[in-house]
Amino acid sequence: MRHVTTVIVGAGQSGLAMSRCLEELAIDHVLIERGEVANSWRTGRWDSLRLLTPNWQSRLPDYQYEGDDPDGYMTMPEVIEYISTYASTIAAPVESHTDVTAVRTEGDGFRVETTSGEWRARSVVLASGPYNRAEIPKVAEALPEGIDSITPSEYRNPDQLAEGGVLVVGAGSTGIQLADEIHRSGHPVTLSVGGHVRTPRVYRGMDIMWWLDAAGILDERYDQMDDIVRARHLPSFQLVGSTSRATIDLNALQDLGVNVVGRLARITAEGVAQFAGSLINNCTLADLKLGRLLDALDAWADEHGWAGEPEPPERFPATAVSSSPPLLLRLRSGQIKTVLWATGYQPEYPWLEIPVLDGKGWVRHDGGVTPVPGLYLMGAPFLRRRKSTFIDGVGDDARDLAGHLVKYLDEVANAG
Amino acid sequence: MTTTATPVDNGVNVEFLLGAKEILAAQPAAADFKWRASNTWINGTHSRTTVYDFFGLGAEQAHKREFTFHGDHPGVFEGEDEGVTPVELLLVALAGCLTGGVAAVAQNRDIQLNSVTATVEGDMDIRGILGVDPDVRNAYSQIRVTYKIDADASPADIKSLVAQSQKRSAVFDALTNPTNVIVRVV
Numbered sequence: 001m002r003h004v005t006t007v008i009v010g011a012g013q014s015g016l017a018m019s020r021c022l023e024e025l026a027i028d029h030v031l032i033e034r035g036e037v038a039n040s041w042r043t044g045r046w047d048s049l050r051l052l053t054p055n056w057q058s059r060l061p062d063y064q065y066e067g068d069d070p071d072g073y074m075t076m077p078e079v080i081e082y083i084s085t086y087a088s089t090i091a092a093p094v095e096s097h098t099d100v101t102a103v104r105t106e107g108d109g110f111r112v113e114t115t116s117g118e119w120r121a122r123s124v125v126l127a128s129g130p131y132n133r134a135e136i137p138k139v140a141e142a143l144p145e146g147i148d149s150i151t152p153s154e155y156r157n158p159d160q161l162a163e164g165g166v167l168v169v170g171a172g173s174t175g176i177q178l179a180d181e182i183h184r185s186g187h188p189v190t191l192s193v194g195g196h197v198r199t200p201r202v203y204r205g206m207d208i209m210w211w212l213d214a215a216g217i218l219d220e221r222y223d224q225m226d227d228i229v230r231a232r233h234l235p236s237f238q239l240v241g242s243t244s245r246a247t248i249d250l251n252a253l254q255d256l257g258v259n260v261v262g263r264l265a266r267i268t269a270e271g272v273a274q275f276a277g278s279l280i281n282n283c284t285l286a287d288l289k290l291g292r293l294l295d296a297l298d299a300w301a302d303e304h305g306w307a308g309e310p311e312p313p314e315r316f317p318a319t320a321v322s323s324s325p326p327l328l329l330r331l332r333s334g335q336i337k338t339v340l341w342a343t344g345y346q347p348e349y350p351w352l353e354i355p356v357l358d359g360k361g362w363v364r365h366d367g368g369v370t371p372v373p374g375l376y377l378m379g380a381p382f383l384r385r386r387k388s389t390f391i392d393g394v395g396d397d398a399r400d401l402a403g404h405l406v407k408y409l410d411e412v413a414n415a416g
Numbered sequence: 417m418t419t420t421a422t423p424v425d426n427g428v429n430v431e432f433l434l435g436a437k438e439i440l441a442a443q444p445a446a447a448d449f450k451w452r453a454s455n456t457w458i459n460g461t462h463s464r465t466t467v468y469d470f471f472g473l474g475a476e477q478a479h480k481r482e483f484t485f486h487g488d489h490p491g492v493f494e495g496e497d498e499g500v501t502p503v504e505l506l507l508v509a510l511a512g513c514l515t516g517g518v519a520a521v522a523q524n525r526d527i528q529l530n531s532v533t534a535t536v537e538g539d540m541d542i543r544g545i546l547g548v549d550p551d552v553r554n555a556y557s558q559i560r561v562t563y564k565i566d567a568d569a570s571p572a573d574i575k576s577l578v579a580q581s582q583k584r585s586a587v588f589d590a591l592t593n594p595t596n597v598i599v600r601v602v
Contacts, residue, residue, distance in 0.1 A: 195583075262592075263593075265593045265594050266593075274594050276592045277592030277593075278582070278588070278589075278593075284575070284579045285579045285580070285583060288576045288579055291572060292576075323558070324557070
């Protein structure tokens with residue numbers, strides 16, 4: 001049994017940022033990593049994936065991008081290299097290739113069991129990431145035999161798909177970029193679209209992420225939101241990182257020939273996919289939301305010396321959508337050979353023997369502080385800020401939570 | 417958003433709705449409602465439906481009085497036209513739900529409504545219900561709702577009210593998504 005003040009579960013950007021902050025506060029700690037540093041970036045990612053955020057926007061505590069392409073978007077090997085270099089730069093105490101098998105409370109602390117021994121700790125930081133398992137909706141159970149079903153975790157490139165059409169379900173960041181890539185490869189794509197967040201890659205000559213960062217939108221805090229539950233469940237930005245900096249929205253996809261339909265509501269016993277009739281309103285909602293965002297960015301620009309700079313305000317055409325989008329698709333007609341479920345991800349904590357999960361499997365927390373004293377969470381959607389799931393966002397969260405953790409340890413010490 | 421000095425009042429108790437949201441997040445069982453209607457055949461295609469009690473917030477509830485609806489077919493179908501057709505009642509339900517939603521969302525967003533009117537029109541090919549062509553569905557192929565709204569808000573904010581109302585509307589959901597319907601004989 002080894003003793004340490006803090007065990008951090010996971011050595012991705014969240015765990016490493018926390019490690020750096022604890023180091024500065026002289027808190028001894030260890031990171032338990034089931035694979036290698038940046039494990040989730042190494043596994044379950046498709047070949048063409050790049051970060052959605054530009055290179056300059058991968059700031060971590062005491063570390064930043066210093067390459068010659070600040071406006072580019074890292075490929076997965078580049079992300080792995082970037083985070084691995086951070087780990088070695090800060091000399092993070094990582095125990096790699098070690099699975100956590102149990103985390104439970106013990107006395108006023110925690111016992112962490114791993115495949116390479118046990119730890120006794122005063123505090124634990126859950127930093128194993130929010131994207132452990134691709135979520136497949138219940139409706140998939142009725143998928144007829146003979147149609148392949150694939151998740152983004154299994155998808156690598158279009159070559160692995162059977163010849164023929166693909167139904168991509170979900171129009172977040174993953175859904176739109178895979179719809180684009182798969183359709184271009186010669187598999188005709190039907191894209192099922194529910195609520196979505198339309199986002200241009202470039203606005204007024206600058207990356208949209210520059211605007212969101214500069215105007216403080218990514219810094220908006222969880223305790224300032226009217227409805228944090230809603231904010232935490234927003235679909236991801238319809239963004240793709242690419243060398244062309246292209247915007248892939250529903251207009252671009254339809255121009256390419258992608259068939260856009262409503263949210264997949266049901267698959268009948270006869271193998272007919274039924275799509276919701278709310279596509280038009282979902283597109284209207286997304287267009288209006290984008291309009292409000294651009295209004296806010298323009299107002300910020302006017303007030304902060306960017307009036308008309310670097311380019312004047314612009315507005316994008318409304319999402320073109322048929323007045324009668326198809327509601328039915330006979331899956332057995334031969335038109336669809338594969339269904340790709342781009343319907344989100346779920347965290348997994350099979351080793352967490354502390355009752356802090358809500359009914360949906362997410363850790364209950366208030367800005368990363370769980371109801372169990374000494375147990376913290378990192379990297380969840382809108383954990384403390386809108387940017388919490390971005391590499392650029394974990395630093396501020398880690399600083400806040402490391403501060404909370406130290407205060408907690410002091411209180412326990414003083415009480416004892 | 418409005419800049420009027422007088423408080424916005426669309427007659428919707430939004431504090432109650434927001435309070436209910438918090439209570440129901442903690443006590444999901446109280447959120448289970450059962451809505452009911454009782455129907456009796458009168459003659460021909462004419463039937464009468466009454467609505468009085470329902471279940472919700474963990475207990476039996478009731479309207480302040482019983483409401484009655486007559487369904488029938490118009491003269492062109494050789495009906496007695498003692499009431500609207502049931503498919504028209506769907507339009508009634510949709511408009512009622514969306515307009516109620518517009519008022520609630522406006523109140524929540526501090527937008528004063530001055531007038532709200534809507535017209536609803538649905539396209540139906542009756543070859544479906546008559547069984548003339550198996551490829552024609554029974555129900556509407558499209559429903560269009562047109563709002564005219566006078567409110568102390570920008571056109572974009574007014575559009576957003578109507579969009580948000582659809583997003584939260586039970587009848588819009590019922591019409592745009594499949595529902596399991598179980599009809600039994602006892």
